Amino acid sequence: MERVxxxxxxxxxxxxxxxELREIIRGGRVHVNGLAxxxxxxxxxxxxxxxxxxxxxxxxxxxFTIMLDKPLGVVTATEDRNEKTVLDLLPPELRRRGLFxxxxxxxxxSGLLLLTNDGDFAHRVISPKSAVEKCYCAxxxxxxxxxxxxxxxxxxxxxxxxxxxxxxxxxxxDGRLLVTVxxxxxxxxxxxxxxxxxxxxxLRRLSIGGLKLDETLxxxxxxxxxxxxxxxxxxx
Ligand code: URA
Numbered sequence: 001m002e003r004v005x006x007x008x009x010x011x012x013x014x015x016x017x018x019x020e021l022r023e024i025i026r027g028g029r030v031h032v033n034g035l036a037x038x039x040x041x042x043x044x045x046x047x048x049x050x051x052x053x054x055x056x057x058x059x060x061x062x063x064f065t066i067m068l069d070k071p072l073g074v075v076t077a078t079e080d081r082n083e084k085t086v087l088d089l090l091p092p093e094l095r096r097r098g099l100f101x102x103x104x105x106x107x108x109x110s111g112l113l114l115l116t117n118d119g120d121f122a123h124r125v126i127s128p129k130s131a132v133e134k135c136y137c138a139x140x141x142x143x144x145x146x147x148x149x150x151x152x153x154x155x156x157x158x159x160x161x162x163x164x165x166x167x168x169x170x171x172x173x174d175g176r177l178l179v180t181v182x183x184x185x186x187x188x189x190x191x192x193x194x195x196x197x198x199x200x201x202x203l204r205r206l207s208i209g210g211l212k213l214d215e216t217l218x219x220x221x222x223x224x225x226x227x228x229x230x231x232x233x234x235x236x
Contacts, residue, residue, distance in 0.1 A: 003043040003044060003045050004043065004044065004046060005040065005041055005042070005043060005044075006025060006030065006032065006037060006039070006040055006041070006042045006043075006044055006051070007021045007022050007025060007040035007041075009044055009046055009051065010024075010025075010030065010051075010053065010058075013058060013224075015053060021040065022040040024053075025037065025038060025039070025040045026038050026040070029053065029054050030051065030052070030053055031051070031052040031055075032044055032049055032050070032051055033049055033050050034050070056226055056228070057226060057227035057228060058226065058227070063116070063117060063118040063121070064094075064097050064099065064116065064117050064118070064224065065114060065115070065116040065117075065118060065121060065224070065225045065229075065230060066090075066094070066099070066114070066115050066116075066222045066223060066224050066225060067112060067113070067114055067211070067213065067214065067217070067222060067223060067225060067229075068086060068089065068090075068112075068113045068114075068115060068217075068220075068221075068222040069110070069111065069112070069113075069213060069214070069215075069217040069218060069219055069220065069221050069222070070086055070105050070109070070110055070111060070112075070113040070205075070219075071089075071110055071219035071220050072107075072108055072109075072110050072219075073107060073108070074086055074088070074089065074107065075107050076101045076103075076104035076105050076106075076107075076113065077101070078099075078100050078101070083107070086101055086113060086115065087099065087115075089220050089222070090115075090222065097117050098117040099115040099116060099117050100115065100116070100117070100122070101113055101114070101115050102114040102115065102116055102121075102122045102125050102126065103125065103126050103184050104184075105205060106187065106190070106203070108203070109136075109203045109204065109205065110203070110204045110205075110219065111136075111137075111203075111204040111205035111206060111213055112205045112206060112207060112208055112211075112212075112213035113205070114208065114225075114233075115222075121230065124234070125208065125209075125233060126184065128182075128183065130234065131182040132182065132208060132209045132233060132234065133180050133181070133182055133207075133208075133209060133236050134180070134181055134182070134184070134205060134207070134208055135178060135179070135180045135205070135206045135207045136178070136179045136180075136181075136189050136203055136204065136205050136206065137176055137177070137178055137203075137204045137206055138176065138177045138178075138179055138189065138193060138200050138202065138203050138204075139175075139176055139177075139200070139201045139202040139203075140177060140193055140198040140199060140200055140201060141198065141199045141201060142197060142198050142199075143175065144169060144171050144177055144193075144196070144198055145171075146171075148169055148196045148198070149168075149169040149170070149171065151196065152166070152167045152168060152169040152179070152192070153166055153167075153168070153169075154166060155167070156192060156195060156196070157195070158191050158192065158195050159191070159194065159195050162185065162191075164181075164183065164185070164188070164192060165181070165182055165183050167179060167180060167181045167182070167192065168180040177193070177198075178206075179192065179193070189203060190203065208233055209232060209233040209234055209235060209236055210232040210233070210234075210235040210236050211225075211229055211232040211233045
């Protein structure tokens with residue numbers, strides 16, 4: 001990949017203006033491959049050099065991953081003739097970077113959705129081999145019981161006969177349910193709860209692996225993920 005000046009690389013990540021960044025770099029707050037780099041003119045290779053800002057590793061500029069607090073009523077797609085898509089929520093400069101959703105949330109599900117232009121990362125998150133845990137908060141009609149939780153633990157069978165892997169159902173004090181699954185079958189959580197006579201009224205995804213939704217983003221809000229965030233996805 002083409003080498004770029006350190007101050008430009010940091011400015012392209014939207015961290016501060018190029019002028020401010022020159023001062024920041026001279027102040028020793030930026031490390032390249034583990035060593036403080038005080039020269040803004042230093043050329044780096046964004047693909048192979050590891051750059052840290054205030055100790056925080058930055059993603060290289062080629063790959064880009066964000067978390068979105070998906071609002072209700074938008075579809076998880078890159079384009080759609082009739083419906084507003086999650087890509088429509090992002091500014092044009094982001095849409096130009098070739099982002100696509102990692103897995104999908106239903107139109108009437110809100111919460112944590114990842115979008116990336118890194119195909120390998122997306123594949124690793126979705127692959128059944130990775131068994132990444134996804135945790136959802138559900139409001140349902142009716143009351144779940146310990147018997148329901150036990151069936152979830154064993155791996156329940158959906159109404160159409162489809163077998164599900166063991167999952168976790170936790171009943172919260174306010175009656176809401178936390179459901180943790182490692183698969184991504186079509187309408188999985190809704191169908192699992194429906195099979196126990198608990199139709200879903202509201203569904204929100206709270207986490208993917210060890211990465212939690214940043215609730216300060218608000219519906220439609222997004223933020224870029226750091227390298228640490230990306231690692232959290234694969235740790236529970
Ligand atoms: N399970 C569902 O039923 N819907 C979603 O959007 C995600 C998981």
